Each structure stands twice: as structure tokens, then as C-alpha cells.
Amino acid sequence: MRFFAPVIALWALPLLALFVVLPQAADIEEQAVRDPLPATVVVGERERNYIQEAVLVFDLAPSAPVAVQVDGLVTSLHVASGDEITQGRDLVSLDGVKLRAHLGAQPFYRELGEGAKGSDVAELSAYLAATGHANTLGRDNAFSASMTKAVKAYQKSVGAAETGIFTPGLTIYVPPGVAQVRQVGATVGARLAAGDALLTGPDRPTSLAVEKSGEAPLRVLGLPGPFIAHLRATQLPLTSLTPEAPEVDALYTALVKGGATVTASEEGAPRATVSGVRISVAEPRTVGTVPAGAVFASPSGTLCVFVLDTESAGAGGKAEGSDAVVLAEAGPLEGELAVTAVDADLVGAAIVRDPSRLSADEHAACA
Known part of the structure; x- marks a missing residue:
């Protein structure tokens, strides 16, 4: 034994160093360079848009139906289900006259010719221009000679008599919001009366x-x-x-x-x-930010942080005393891990970083 004991000891020492001494040395070295977590932390600030x-x-x-304003025989249909409805688009031909879409605040309701005045005259001037018939509106929204010329050109383009007097039946009023055809309610060869629905738009x-x-x-x-x-x-x-x-x-x-x-x-x-x-x-709000572990949840579900006076922290950041503050707002902060958003009025306050170490009496204040 006196001979073998030293040999066994020499063989065991490297194993002892490998499995016991070296890990302990590594832990001691890591602890020597690791910064200890402070007992308190200051509430930060973020802009939050809650996206x-x-x-x-x-x-x-x-949607409101799109109806014709005159009687006539359907000689041609120019739209189908799914088509877009734009200003001045051909919708249907009645007795060979093309009736075009009028998108506006209200439909035309009277005949308009030279001498007429009003907001509907201004609407007609804009409509003619939008359909490729340039004109100049008269003073005080008066129907001008320029508009007479434009109306005749418009009548010629749709196959109507060139009278220079505009009649509401030359257009089909399309109510606001109807920008597409869902269903056409007329067929070629059918007769339509004034007020009959030509088509419907989507819901x-x-x-x-x-x-x-x-x-x-x-x-x-x-x-x-x-x-x-x-x-x-x-x-x-x-x-x-x-x-x-x-x-x-x-x-x-x-x-x-x-x-x-x-x-x-x-x-x-x-x-x-x-x-x-x-x-x-639309306008981001300012919120406070704390480490997620700084928020304490009471048994009743109340969320609190424990706020300290800036002078109540002892040497090394140790908390000497704190007050529980119930959070009106608390939730994860999008885009950041282990960070909780809290009330904005807490920004800059010093709080306990790990409330789990506080006493039961202090926890009871979170209610």
C-alpha cells in the first residue's frame, strides 16, 4: 500500500483538477468580471404607436340603383358585371342614343340652355370638360355661348339631335360610392321607362x-x-x-x-x-419602460412597481424603502424583449428592480 498509494494519488490529481477545481476556478473568474445587477433601476422613456x-x-x-331618366328601347349595352364606372363612360344606348355616366353630387334635373344660371350649370360645365368638350362658364354660373357649342358637340358624339340645349336624359346619374357594376338589369331589345334600374353596384x-x-x-x-x-x-x-x-x-x-x-x-x-x-x-404616445421583472403582480392580478425616493437608495444601489404604485398601463413593448411599457408619469423615477425580494408587507401594498 505504501508503494501504490502515491501512484494512485498522482493518477487521481489530474482528474480532481479537471472535474472539481477547474470548474470552480471558472465560476470564480466569471463572478470576478461580472457586474452585479443593481437593486434599483430608473424608468426609461419610449415613443409608442401601438401598431x-x-x-x-x-x-x-x-348600393343605390343606377336608373335611366328617359323612356326608350335598349339598342346596345356598353357595360357588364365587374366593369368600372367612370365619369362620362357609355352605359347604354336607348333608341340609338348613347347615355353616359354622370358622377356628381346630384343628378341634372332640368333643361339647360343659354340664359340659365345656377350650380347645376357649373356642374354641367365641369361634366362637359371631363368628357372632352372644353368650354368656358359664364359669369355668375351662367350658361355661355361657349357651353352651347360644347353641348352641340356632346350631342353629336352620342348620336342625339344637336340642339345646343342640354336635357337630363342625355346622362345617367351614378350615386356616390357606385364605382363598379355588380349586375346589369337590362337586356338589348327591352324597353326601359324613366326611373327603371339599369344596373346595380356592389354592396x-x-x-x-x-x-x-x-x-x-x-x-x-x-x-x-x-x-x-x-x-x-x-x-x-x-x-x-x-x-x-x-x-x-x-x-x-x-x-x-x-x-x-x-x-x-x-x-x-x-x-x-x-x-x-x-x-x-396617428400620434405616438410617450410611455415609461422598465425591465419586465420589475413589474409585480399581486394575487388579485393588480400590477405594481415599487418607487423609491432618489435619496432612499443606499450604497451600491440597495433599496432602503419603497412605495407600491398601481399601474394603469402595463404591457410588452413591441420590438423589445423583456421590456414592459408602463405609465408615462413614472418616467425618471427610481424603482425596485426585483420586487420579489421585498417583504410580504410591502407586497401587500400592491392592491
Whole structure:
């Protein structure tokens, strides 16, 4: 044994150094260069726009019908389902006369010729110009000789008698929001009477509901507007999450034109769901930021941070005393890991970094 004991000891020493001494030395070395976490931290500041993917749900209603204003035999149809309706587009020919689309605030309602004055004369002047018949409006919105010439040119282009007097039946009024043909209600050879529907447009949105996408709660709920709807690189303004009908219609039209994914309801009330949209506040808000571990959750679910006076921290950042502050706002900060957004009025305050080390009495103050 006296001979073998030294040999065994010499053989075991390298193993002891490898499995025991070296790991302990590495831990000691790591502790020597590691900065200890402070007991307190100062609440930071960020600009937050709460951007988040959302689902927009539009309630729909049938659009107003597009009707003719004169009697006649349908001799030709110039539109079909799915066609776009633009100012001055040929829609139908009655008794060989082409009737063109008039997109405006209101339809023409009377004959207009030299001597007539009014807002409808100004509307006619703009309509003639938009359809390629330049003219000059008279003083005080008067029907001018220039307009007479333009009306004759317009009448010639549609196959009507060149009288120089404009009649409402030469156009078909298209109500606002009807920009596309859903269904044509007339056939060649049929007779139409004044007031009969020529075509209908798509259902139009009447109201909007903004809903969450996925399981995450919608962060913009409860926040004051205005907001922005983001569709790829396009930003669409939104005054509130429950806007009035004209704004709803404008938003829906912009989303459809922008290529948004629209899903129609299969049953129940007509409804369209638009996905692939993100919602944010238009003006970013300032929020405080703290490490996620600095937020304490009480058994009742109340969230708090423990705020200290700047003079209450002892040497080395040790907290000597703190007050629990209930958070009105607390949630993950998008784009940053382990960071929680808190009330803006806490920015600059010193708080306890790890409230789990506080006493039960201090925890009880978070209620």
C-alpha cells in the first residue's frame, strides 16, 4: 500500500483538477468580471404607436340603383358585371342614343340652355370638360355661348339631335360610392321607362368594427384617435375606431383598391372582413419602460412597481424603502424583449428592480 498509494494519488490529481477545481476556478473568474445587477433601476422613456395587426369588419348594405331618366328601347349595352364606372363612360344606348355616366353630387334635373344660371350649370360645365368638350362658364354660373357649342358637340358624339340645349336624359346619374357594376338589369331589345334600374353596384359598407387578430388583445382599444390603418406601404387615416358612414365608405374603397384581402360573409347579414391590415395611433404616445421583472403582480392580478425616493437608495444601489404604485398601463413593448411599457408619469423615477425580494408587507401594498 505504501508503494501504490502515491501512484494512485498522482493518477487521481489530474482528474480532481479537471472535474472539481477547474470548474470552480471558472465560476470564480466569471463572478470576478461580472457586474452585479443593481437593486434599483430608473424608468426609461419610449415613443409608442401601438401598431398591431387587426381585422376590420364592415357591415354592408345594397348600393343605390343606377336608373335611366328617359323612356326608350335598349339598342346596345356598353357595360357588364365587374366593369368600372367612370365619369362620362357609355352605359347604354336607348333608341340609338348613347347615355353616359354622370358622377356628381346630384343628378341634372332640368333643361339647360343659354340664359340659365345656377350650380347645376357649373356642374354641367365641369361634366362637359371631363368628357372632352372644353368650354368656358359664364359669369355668375351662367350658361355661355361657349357651353352651347360644347353641348352641340356632346350631342353629336352620342348620336342625339344637336340642339345646343342640354336635357337630363342625355346622362345617367351614378350615386356616390357606385364605382363598379355588380349586375346589369337590362337586356338589348327591352324597353326601359324613366326611373327603371339599369344596373346595380356592389354592396356598400355602412359601419366598421375593429377586432383583434389572433389571441393578443387589441392594444388601441380605449385610446383616443386619430388612428392610421396600414396596408403594406399605404397609410389610411381613421378618425376613430367607429367612424361615420362616409369615412367608412372611403376607407373600404381605399382598402379594396389597395389590394386588401376581403372575405364576404357566407350567412347572416351582409358583411365583409378585411385582414392583413395593421392599426396604430396617428400620434405616438410617450410611455415609461422598465425591465419586465420589475413589474409585480399581486394575487388579485393588480400590477405594481415599487418607487423609491432618489435619496432612499443606499450604497451600491440597495433599496432602503419603497412605495407600491398601481399601474394603469402595463404591457410588452413591441420590438423589445423583456421590456414592459408602463405609465408615462413614472418616467425618471427610481424603482425596485426585483420586487420579489421585498417583504410580504410591502407586497401587500400592491392592491
